[in-house]
Amino acid sequence: MLLQINGGVTAPRGFRAGGVHAGIKPGSEKRDMAMIVSDVPAVSAGVYTRNLVKAAPVRWSSFLTNQSDTAQVIVANSGGANACTGDEGYQNAIRMAEKTAQCFGLSQEMVLVASTGVIGKQLPMDLIEDGIELLAKSLGPDEAAATAAAEAIMTTDTAKKEIAVEFTLGEKTVRIGGMCKGSGMIHPNMGTMLGFITTDASISKEMLQRALHSDVEDTFNMVSVDGDTSTNDTVFLLANGMAGNKRIVDEDADYTVFCAALRHVTSFLAKRIAEDGEGATKLLEVTVQNAAQKTDAVVLAKSVAGSSLVKAAMYGNDANWGRVICALGYAGVDFDPELTDITFKSSEGAVQVVRNGMATEYSEEVATRILSAAQVMMNIDIKNGNACATAWGCDLTREYVDINADYRS
Amino acid sequence: MLLQINGGVTAPRGFRAGGVHAGIKPGSEKRDMAMIVSDVPAVSAGVYTRNLVKAAPVRWSSFLTNQSDTAQVIVANSGGANACTGDEGYQNAIRMAEKTAQCFGLSQEMVLVASTGVIGKQLPMDLIEDGIELLAKSLGPDEAAATAAAEAIMTTDTAKKEIAVEFTLGEKTVRIGGMCKGSGMIHPNMGTMLGFITTDASISKEMLQRALHSDVEDTFNMVSVDGDTSTNDTVFLLANGMAGNKRIVDEDADYTVFCAALRHVTSFLAKRIAEDGEGATKLLEVTVQNAAQKTDAVVLAKSVAGSSLVKAAMYGNDANWGRVICALGYAGVDFDPELTDITFKSSEGAVQVVRNGMATEYSEEVATRILSAAQVMMNIDIKNGNACATAWGCDLTREYVDINADYRS
Numbered sequence: 055m056l057l058q059i060n061g062g063v064t065a066p067r068g069f070r071a072g073g074v075h076a077g078i079k080p081g082s083e084k085r086d087m088a089m090i091v092s093d094v095p096a097v098s099a100g101v102y103t104r105n106l107v108k109a110a111p112v113r114w115s116s117f118l119t120n121q122s123d124t125a126q127v128i129v130a131n132s133g134g135a136n137a138c139t140g141d142e143g144y145q146n147a148i149r150m151a152e153k154t155a156q157c158f159g160l161s162q163e164m165v166l167v168a169s170t171g172v173i174g175k176q177l178p179m180d181l182i183e184d185g186i187e188l189l190a191k192s193l194g195p196d197e198a199a200a201t202a203a204a205e206a207i208m209t210t211d212t213a214k215k216e217i218a219v220e221f222t223l224g225e226k227t228v229r230i231g232g233m234c235k236g237s238g239m240i241h242p243n244m245g246t247m248l249g250f251i252t253t254d255a256s257i258s259k260e261m262l263q264r265a266l267h268s269d270v271e272d273t274f275n276m277v278s279v280d281g282d283t284s285t286n287d288t289v290f291l292l293a294n295g296m297a298g299n300k301r302i303v304d305e306d307a308d309y310t311v312f313c314a315a316l317r318h319v320t321s322f323l324a325k326r327i328a329e330d331g332e333g334a335t336k337l338l339e340v341t342v343q344n345a346a347q348k349t350d351a352v353v354l355a356k357s358v359a360g361s362s363l364v365k366a367a368m369y370g371n372d373a374n375w376g377r378v379i380c381a382l383g384y385a386g387v388d389f390d391p392e393l394t395d396i397t398f399k400s401s402e403g404a405v406q407v408v409r410n411g412m413a414t415e416y417s418e419e420v421a422t423r424i425l426s427a428a429q430v431m432m433n434i435d436i437k438n439g440n441a442c443a444t445a446w447g448c449d450l451t452r453e454y455v456d457i458n459a460d461y462r463s
Numbered sequence: 464m465l466l467q468i469n470g471g472v473t474a475p476r477g478f479r480a481g482g483v484h485a486g487i488k489p490g491s492e493k494r495d496m497a498m499i500v501s502d503v504p505a506v507s508a509g510v511y512t513r514n515l516v517k518a519a520p521v522r523w524s525s526f527l528t529n530q531s532d533t534a535q536v537i538v539a540n541s542g543g544a545n546a547c548t549g550d551e552g553y554q555n556a557i558r559m560a561e562k563t564a565q566c567f568g569l570s571q572e573m574v575l576v577a578s579t580g581v582i583g584k585q586l587p588m589d590l591i592e593d594g595i596e597l598l599a600k601s602l603g604p605d606e607a608a609a610t611a612a613a614e615a616i617m618t619t620d621t622a623k624k625e626i627a628v629e630f631t632l633g634e635k636t637v638r639i640g641g642m643c644k645g646s647g648m649i650h651p652n653m654g655t656m657l658g659f660i661t662t663d664a665s666i667s668k669e670m671l672q673r674a675l676h677s678d679v680e681d682t683f684n685m686v687s688v689d690g691d692t693s694t695n696d697t698v699f700l701l702a703n704g705m706a707g708n709k710r711i712v713d714e715d716a717d718y719t720v721f722c723a724a725l726r727h728v729t730s731f732l733a734k735r736i737a738e739d740g741e742g743a744t745k746l747l748e749v750t751v752q753n754a755a756q757k758t759d760a761v762v763l764a765k766s767v768a769g770s771s772l773v774k775a776a777m778y779g780n781d782a783n784w785g786r787v788i789c790a791l792g793y794a795g796v797d798f799d800p801e802l803t804d805i806t807f808k809s810s811e812g813a814v815q816v817v818r819n820g821m822a823t824e825y826s827e828e829v830a831t832r833i834l835s836a837a838q839v840m841m842n843i844d845i846k847n848g849n850a851c852a853t854a855w856g857c858d859l860t861r862e863y864v865d866i867n868a869d870y871r872s
Binding site: 105284 | 513514515516544546547548549581582583584693694771772775776778779781783784785786788789791792793796797798800801817820821822859860861863864865866867868
């Protein structure tokens with residue numbers, strides 16, 4: 055049984071966290087550096103941006119999670135992406151790890167680094183180093199500490215995003231906690247999103263990486279805010295084994311339970327990212343069912359969730375299904391538009407607007423009421439097989455434009 | 464020598480045009496039906512949407528331009544796309560051709576049909592048929608008639624789009640005239656754009672289709688407003704031979720001259736579509752040079768021109784080149800970001816903002832002034848070969864959202 059509990063990344067045993075104001079972004083008073091520390095070395099896994107342009111911390115951290123089995127600390131900053139910063143930027147990412155490691159008497163290879171913010175500027179390393187010292191002293195094991203960390207990685211996010219769950223493996227209680235940020239530059243294959251997940255489960259490196267990798271495909275990678283994939287996307291998962299469960303080393307029943315709990319955490323966080331899309335007023339959940347194969351369903355669902363015209367229509371509560379079928383049609387997947395059904399759903403009810411590629415006799419008034427809810431679902435049935443996929447997005451609003459027209463100023 | 468002359472589709476000899484108000488969109492007083500007629504049968508060529516969902520008139524017209532060498536009339540309406548309308552819709556498209564043919568004593572196979580507007584509603588055929596009769600009586604050979612036709616196909620366009628050019632083949636003066644519409648749902652592989660091009664050149668079916676096809680790849684298909692490809696995109700090219708030039712039947716010198724003139728017409732129209740992107744305040748021209756191959760340059764240029772974040776930054780006159788290099792990085796083309804140069808140009812000057820993947824010491828003030836112009840160019844040099852491509856787009860504004868949040872109401 056899976057229980058959602060209070061707290062975030064400090065909910066699992068043996069993790070402390072913190073968030074401080076280091077002053078990285080001039081004029082801002084918000085927290086801008088976060089840290090998560092495991093009391094003991096934790097098995098580490100990471101998934102990173104597929105953008106050809108990779109930020110310096112992504113290069114450092116992916117090197118670490120590929121080369122070694124464990125890590126003990128995550129240090130992150132907002133206010134600067136440390137991307138397109140050349141050798142100096144890469145040395146700065148390593149320096150962040152080194153400085154952090156010194157605070158805990160660790161080697162720098164135990165420190166994962168993540169950054170988010172504007173591309174192309176060198177980090178203010180004096181402020182960063184002071185921030186790291188401050189962080190190391192401010193760590194706590196409680197909910198408030200987790201929340202401080204979650205707040206510190208926010209950029210244009212309007213709400214902190216964290217969750218924790220509890221379940222049992224054998225006789226042991228196991229917890230997973232997670233936090234993330236992301237609201238602009240979010241797209242399939244990950245946007246500027248940082249996700250940090252902790253667990254006290256005992257699990258092998260191989261199984262942890264496998265669990266994270268397949269999970270991200272169906273959760274964070276199915277979120278689209280604006281079609282842009284960032285240079286800094288990162289998800290870390292640290293498992294410190296302190297729950298004392300029998301170590302998971304195989305795709306056994308315990309692995310399945312662990313994966314289900316992980317899915318609960320990551321799909322919760324993915325939806326929070328989608329609904330906090332820059333300027334968004336509602337969450338859009340697009341499910342394509344009865345596709346010939348999973349990849350078809352994925353491509354079609356993402357095409358609809360990512361269409362600017364669909365997103366603008368959702369903002370206007372306009373049941374403009376023509377734009378939905380149009381976005382299906384240009385996705386590059388073979389299906390028969392004349393077999394396609396489309397249904398809109400929300401807390402206000404459900405209405406089928408398309409049957410076999412043509413309009414039903416639906417009421418525009420009813421459809422508009424359904425679309426006016428804060429969470430809107432579209433079910434698209436293409437009657438071509440039995441594969442299914444869900445993508446999450448948001449509406450496109452005037453505020454999105456306002457936010458992005460002068461992000462740097 | 465190529466001369467740009469006044470007028471549009473009636474500039475070539477033997478073409479008449481007209482535009483009338485048929486009342487297709489309730490409550491609107493604007494012209495909503497257009498017609499272009501050649502005095503004699505004209506060699507016909509067409510290029511159509513690649514969306515899997517094809518509107519009824521696209522199915523009818525592509526059938527015609529594939530099956531027969533000539534056509535004589537184009538009839539078009541705005542106010543309804545006649546897409547996702549089933550058999551009834553297809554019969555209505557044929558009925559538009561039949562009714563038009565009757566007015567001129569032609570067979571319906573000589574009439575190309577195009578529609579634009581909202582998807583999923585049946586056309587009001589009584590109004591359409593009255594409109595066709597009215598059109599047949601209103602045709603004129605002058606500039607005003609061409610303009611009336613160009614106005615009648617506008618939907619959210621804020622300006623009519625037409626052009627004519629004159630050049631010589633042998634001793635003969637040849638003209639090409641063009642008109643188009645399109646401002647939303649515009650994207651690579653054509654948006655909801657209709658383009659009608661006339662010429663009095665004498666040219667074979669095969670060469671005309673070849674000329675149009677390769678031309679569209681570099682012009683209309685390089686325009687991106689919002690990433691959505693419509694169900695109705697159509698470009699027609701009619702060549703009636705009345706210039707009396709030696710018939711073009713081969714890729715000879717005359718063909719080259721003809722193609723250059725056609726390129727002038729279509730690239731002019733493509734840029735007008737981009738700068739009239741829904742809500743746009745400026746034209747964005749993105750050139751990628753020194754790519755390993757043409758397709759690389761095309762994909763990279765389109766990725767930048769289509770990025771919501773780049774477009775929003777342009778709206779804010781913000782030299783946020785990080786978003787440009789990010790859009791290059793996720794385009795799926797292999798290149799070295801650390802060799803990339805980026806320069807912004809406009810009537811206000813030029814500034815190189817990136818050299819070898821990192822910021823130059825440019826002045827933000829100067830960059831902002833350059834970006835504030837109505838036409839902004841980005842030159843991106845990836846130093847990986849010698850192929851080049853240009854894409855056109857526009858900025859993303861609050862007005863885009865306003866237009867698309869309630870397009871149907």
